[in-house]
Every structure is written in C-alpha cells, then in structure tokens.
Amino acid sequence: MESWSFDWSGPAGSVGYVLRRAPSADYMAGRPYGHADEAALVMAAHAAGVKAPEVVGVLSDADGMGTGYVMRRIVAEVSPAKILADPPPSLLADLGRELARIHAIPRAAIPAAIPLMDTAEALAELKTRFLSYGGDRPAIALAIRWCEDHLPAPADPVLVHGDYRMGNVMVDLAKDAGGLAAVLDWELAHLGDAHEDLAFGCMAVWRFGRIDRPAFGLGSLEDYFAAYRAAGGLPVDRARFRFWLVYRTLWWALGCLQMGQAWRNGTDPTVERVVIGRRTAEQELDLVELIGAEAPDIEKARTLPPSPAAMPAPVGEPTNREMVQAVRDWIEGAVKPKSEGHDKFEAVVAMNALGIVMRDLETGVRAEDKALSDALLSGERTLAEPGLLARLRRSALDKCAVDSPKYAALAAARAAWNG
Known part of the structure; x- marks a missing residue:
C-alpha cells in the first residue's frame, strides 16, 4: 500500500495525517475485504483500547483518489534496524500485552466482512499455489507435507491481526518513557487461531538479524508468552505455536514467489517485487532448519555433501x-x-x-527438483532417509548464499550444520 503523510492547516492550527491507499484497482483484486471494512476494523481496535491509529475519514468514489482511508499521524520509529539497535526495555512486554488486547476484541465489534480462516482450507490453497508455481521446490514440498501431517484441531476463533511483526509496529525510542506507539497494517486481519499471531513475529526473517532472540528479535519466548498471559491472553500451546511457525514460514515462502508473479504478469512492475521473489531462499532455509529438527539424530549429525565446484x-x-x-x-x-x-x-x-x-x-545453483518435490509431497520420501536432510541442507545453504548472502540465519545455519 501507499502511505502519504501530509499536514492540514485550519483555524485550530496544523494537524498531521496519513493517507493509506491502494496504488491501483488491480492491487485490491482478490482481497476478502476492501479499505472501508479495513478502516472500520482499525476504528474498532482503537475503540477497544488497542494502540491502533485513529481513522478520521474513508475515501469515497467521489474523491477520485482510489480506495483508502485517512488517519491521524503518529510520530515514532518504524525501522526494525533502528528499534532493535536499542529497544525500550518494555517493548517485548508491550507487544505481548497489545496482542492480548487484539485477541480480546469482542466479536460483535468486528466488521462482518472480516473472514474466518479455515486452516485446512488455507493449507490446501497454499498447496494449490505451490503446484501452480511449478511444484518443484523440495523444501516447500517438505513443509506442506509436514503441515498436513501436523494440522491442529480448530481453535476458538479470535481476531487475528495477521501481520504482527517488527516493521508493522511503531515504537517510541525515548529513553525514559519509550515503548510501543502503534500497531499498523491491518489488511491481513481475519478470525482464527491466536497462535498464528503469536508465532508470526517470531519467524527468523522478522527478527532482522537477532537470531538468538526468538521473540521479535527482542528476547525469549518465555518472557513474551508471560507478558501475553499476564494481559489476559489465552494459554499458549507449544505444539500449536510450532505448527504456526512452520505454516507462516511456508506462507511467506510462497508469498515471495507470488511477488515474482506480480512482476511477471505486470500487476507490480517494480524492481523491488522481482528481488523479493528471490527471497524465497531465506524461507526455504528456515523451513529446513525448523522441520529438520525432528529428523533422526544420525541424520542431523551427517556431513553435508560438497557445494558445486x-x-x-x-x-x-x-x-x-x-x-x-x-x-x-x-x-x-x-x-x-x-x-x-x-x-x-x-x-x-x-x-x-x-x-x-x-x-x-x-x-x-538451482533449487528446482520436481521429482524430489513430488516424493516429499506424497510422503514417499522423508527425513528418515539416509542423506536426504544433508542434501536439503546443502541445497538451502547454497541457494540462500546466492539470493540473500547477508541473511543472518544463513551464517547461523552454516555454523550449526558445519556447512
């Protein structure tokens, strides 16, 4: 989305606002709800005490500016690099508290257009997309099969933000009274499992280099979960959390491939889209790391094959x-x-x-292997097969070294896998 910051001068003085709008009508195609419903959701969150922006107006057709809405401007830091360099001491607890508040928003206050996510249907849709993109990436096939085998029972639905991570929060970095200032980007919100939100910000990619701090790059999962529970959040199920950590890593791997498709079909012709399309390698590395942890010890200790000459x-x-x-x-x-x-x-x-x-x-170096992907997707081959995990690890390391050599998890994986 586009964000335009502007000032409006009136009798009471100058006030700062931000316009959030779609860059084109095509950009909104296929979304479950539009900006009017998104704005209504942000208003409901703000009214419930969540640190959501204050919406003051929604664009109409008569405005001739496309779709979007206007919010009062909040002045705080959004760059993960700057936030994580010296985060306020309260930030991890703030994030846990705010997520509990989001999950507690009453169903009656949530716009009717906000959809309910059926996890099994959503996973099937990811599988269909994977096959439409060639179905030839073994790490993604492995993750789809793992998610199918570990699909949790449906949870009591709550409002899920859907994109709760560093990069989508604003932080006051003041030394004395700093902390979370705002939760942004509600466009992926839906009703679903609270653990999806809990896991998303803990993905390796959203730690922005702080691999040793699994909760948002800030601290431990134990401290994060404790803050969430202290604010009224639901009890945390570690197995369910792990499912969503794998699922959302898989989701973003396919999201990166989708970015490449958006460039290819002309929906978004910017060079940024085609580059993000190559960040799939980061998520494949993370998927091999996550799922490989369950392989037999003898396979986890196996020496990796050499890289191509x-x-x-x-x-x-x-x-x-x-x-x-x-x-x-x-x-x-x-x-x-x-x-x-x-x-x-x-x-x-x-x-x-x-x-x-x-x-x-x-x-x-190439990542495509249709035969292996098909065998992993069907369950015909598993990580119990001698040498398969080592092969997948080598492939993930080599591909990520081409596409994202500065990805922090790459160096960590090399060290852990003796690669």
Whole structure:
C-alpha cells in the first residue's frame, strides 16, 4: 500500500495525517475485504483500547483518489534496524500485552466482512499455489507435507491481526518513557487461531538479524508468552505455536514467489517485487532448519555433501557476469549518488538484483527438483532417509548464499550444520 503523510492547516492550527491507499484497482483484486471494512476494523481496535491509529475519514468514489482511508499521524520509529539497535526495555512486554488486547476484541465489534480462516482450507490453497508455481521446490514440498501431517484441531476463533511483526509496529525510542506507539497494517486481519499471531513475529526473517532472540528479535519466548498471559491472553500451546511457525514460514515462502508473479504478469512492475521473489531462499532455509529438527539424530549429525565446484576464472572476452558487474558498478558510482528519496531506494534494489544475477551466473545453483518435490509431497520420501536432510541442507545453504548472502540465519545455519 501507499502511505502519504501530509499536514492540514485550519483555524485550530496544523494537524498531521496519513493517507493509506491502494496504488491501483488491480492491487485490491482478490482481497476478502476492501479499505472501508479495513478502516472500520482499525476504528474498532482503537475503540477497544488497542494502540491502533485513529481513522478520521474513508475515501469515497467521489474523491477520485482510489480506495483508502485517512488517519491521524503518529510520530515514532518504524525501522526494525533502528528499534532493535536499542529497544525500550518494555517493548517485548508491550507487544505481548497489545496482542492480548487484539485477541480480546469482542466479536460483535468486528466488521462482518472480516473472514474466518479455515486452516485446512488455507493449507490446501497454499498447496494449490505451490503446484501452480511449478511444484518443484523440495523444501516447500517438505513443509506442506509436514503441515498436513501436523494440522491442529480448530481453535476458538479470535481476531487475528495477521501481520504482527517488527516493521508493522511503531515504537517510541525515548529513553525514559519509550515503548510501543502503534500497531499498523491491518489488511491481513481475519478470525482464527491466536497462535498464528503469536508465532508470526517470531519467524527468523522478522527478527532482522537477532537470531538468538526468538521473540521479535527482542528476547525469549518465555518472557513474551508471560507478558501475553499476564494481559489476559489465552494459554499458549507449544505444539500449536510450532505448527504456526512452520505454516507462516511456508506462507511467506510462497508469498515471495507470488511477488515474482506480480512482476511477471505486470500487476507490480517494480524492481523491488522481482528481488523479493528471490527471497524465497531465506524461507526455504528456515523451513529446513525448523522441520529438520525432528529428523533422526544420525541424520542431523551427517556431513553435508560438497557445494558445486566454482566456475573457472574468466579469460578472453568479458563474461555475462562481468557485464552485469559493470552495470552494477555504474549504478553504484553514477546513478545512486545523484538519486534521492524513492529513486535512491530503487537504485539500491537494482544493485541487489544485479548482485543476485552475478552470483547466480558464477555458481549455477538451482533449487528446482520436481521429482524430489513430488516424493516429499506424497510422503514417499522423508527425513528418515539416509542423506536426504544433508542434501536439503546443502541445497538451502547454497541457494540462500546466492539470493540473500547477508541473511543472518544463513551464517547461523552454516555454523550449526558445519556447512
């Protein structure tokens, strides 16, 4: 979504607002509810005492600005890197408390358009999407089969935020009275299992480098769960929490592939979309780590096979990799320094894209294996098979090293797997 910050000057002085809107009508296609219902939900959360923004208006067709709504501006930090560098001492407890408040919003206050998630149906939809994308990524096939085998019984539904993580919260970093300032981005909200929200912010990708702090990159699961329970949250079922940790990691792996599809079909032609499409490798690494923990000890201790041999040093005419390197260097030296704002951001993303292409051309590492994916999806092959976990670990390490070499979980996995 687009967010536009603006000031409105009137007799009482200047007041700050934020307009949240869709960049196009196509962007809203297929969503279970529109901005009017999303705004109504945010209003209900705000009225229930949740630190949600205060909505002051919803766009109509007569406005000629598409779909969206206007909120009073909140001034606080949203960058995970800046927040996690020196977080307020209360932040983890704040997050646990706020999630308990969200889950306690009365059903009668929730707009009727907010859907109820059926976990089995949602998992089947993820499987269908995976097959439509080729069905050839073994780590994703492994995760789908694991989720099918560990599907929990339906839970009493509560309001699930659906995207409760670092990056979607604003934090006051004041030394004396800092803490959680706002919960943003309610577009994925639905009725469902509270454990889905509990797990999502604990995914490795949303810890933003703080791999050793499983709760939001801030602290321990025990402290997080204790804060949630102290604020009236439901008892935490560790097995159910683990299911949702795997499920949402799988969901985001497919979400990254979907970003690539959005670029491919022209829905969102930005270079950022195509780069996020290659972040699937991060989630595949995390899925192998999560599910591999249940493999037999002999398989977890098995030595990994070697990586493919490096390409020979180039001679003669410039190689494709060197041509890409030249373009990347030009962007870094001539384009990026002269760019500002979003143009500068896109220059950096373009450099990242070319970096992926350079590493890909150098190694030739691929993640696709349809035969193995089919066998894992059917349950014909499992992690009890000698050498299979080691093979999946090597593949995940090598692919992530191409697509996301700075991903913090990559270094942690290398150390843990002797890779």
